[in-house]
Amino acid sequence: MHSVAFISPKGGAGKTTAALLLALGLAERGQRVAMIDSDPNKPLVEWARLPGRPDRLSVHPSPTLHDFVDARREALRTHPDWMILDTEGTERGAMVFTALRPDLVLTPLAGSQLEATQAIKAAEMVRNFGQRGGRPLPHSCLLTRIPAAIRSRTLKAVVDRLRAHEVQILPTALLEKEAFRALFSAGAGFDALEAAGVGGVAAARSNAQAYVDAVLEFVQQTPVS
Ligand SMILES: Nc1ncnc2c1ncn2[C@@H]1O[C@H](COP(=O)(O)OP(=O)(O)OP(=O)(O)O)[C@@H](O)[C@H]1O
Ligand SMILES: [Mg+2]
Known part of the structure; x- marks a missing residue:
């Protein structure tokens, strides 16, 4: 089983959206996924x-x-291939990842310096936890809510700053997509959005698939617990 935790000390960074997109993408690929909503x-x-x-x-x-503990036990009863933890956007909420001891921790951030500061903080929390446990815990940031095809000067500066702090960044960013927001009001996944006539679903789906590919590639480089 693989496990991934989404954390950020800052609220509204895009954790829940990114967690659901990963879960939906994995389920679409035939994987059993149990999400813990903390x-x-x-x-x-x-x-x-x-x-x-x-x-x-x-x-x-x-x-x-x-x-x-109960949530984890219930989740394990479904015999998942993947366990995905979504956390509250506070420093205290983020620390729940330590209870899961995941294979990988992801921190979404939009392309602003304020969010970069918080993402660096998240990376340090994960690094410290790994050091205390004597085993490094892989962590990566994930750029999200990026306006399509725009690579602004601010975004470049954010990426440079994360790199300067030796914080990893997934090669695929999640774009700003109305369809990602619509998932939370319509339920289900992209098929249901398409059937409901929501616009831009094909582009959103393809962006989400590229993101899931990037996570899978990252996980393949990390040891299985
Ligand atoms: N890629 C995206 N495209 C469009 N909207 C997005 C995207 N990612 C997140 N959002 C929207 O931004 C808001 C915050 O996103 P989300 O709830 O995923 O963040 P969060 O980090 O889980 O927040 P919290 O800390 O409150 O749990 C939501 O309204 C969500 O619909
Ligand atoms: Mg959330």
Whole structure:
């Protein structure tokens, strides 16, 4: 089993969206996916209540740290190939990743210096945890909400700063897509959005697939727990 945690000390960075896109993409590829929703606002639990959740994808709430062991046990009962943890966007919320001990931690960020500072902080949290455990824990940032085809000067500066701090960045960015937002109101995945006549689904799907490929490539370079 592989496990991936999404963390950022900053709220609204794009964790829940990126976590769901990864889960949907893996399920589409025939993988069994169990998500743990450790955000007390339960955005993924809410998504799972909407019609059309793929059978291979389950969501398990862990609104407090005390619930984590039960949520993990419930998740394991589904015999997942992948466990994906979404966390609350605070420093305290981010620390839940230590309870999962994932193979990989991802930190989404939009292309601003403010978010870069928070992403560097997340990378340091993961690095410190790995050092304490005597085993490095792979971490990567993921640029998200990037306006299509625009590589602004600010974005370049953000990337340079992350590199200067030896923070890894996934080679594929998630673009700013209305279809990604629509998933949380329509439920299910891209097929349902297409059927509902939401615009721009094909481009969103192809961006999401490229992102899932990039995560898989990154995971293949990391040891399996
Ligand atoms: N790639 C994207 N394209 C369009 N909208 C996006 C994208 N990523 C995130 N959003 C939107 O930005 C907002 C914040 O995203 P999301 O909920 O994924 O962030 P988060 O890090 O999980 O936030 P929190 O810290 O509150 O849990 C949401 O309204 C979401 O729909
Ligand atoms: Mg969230």
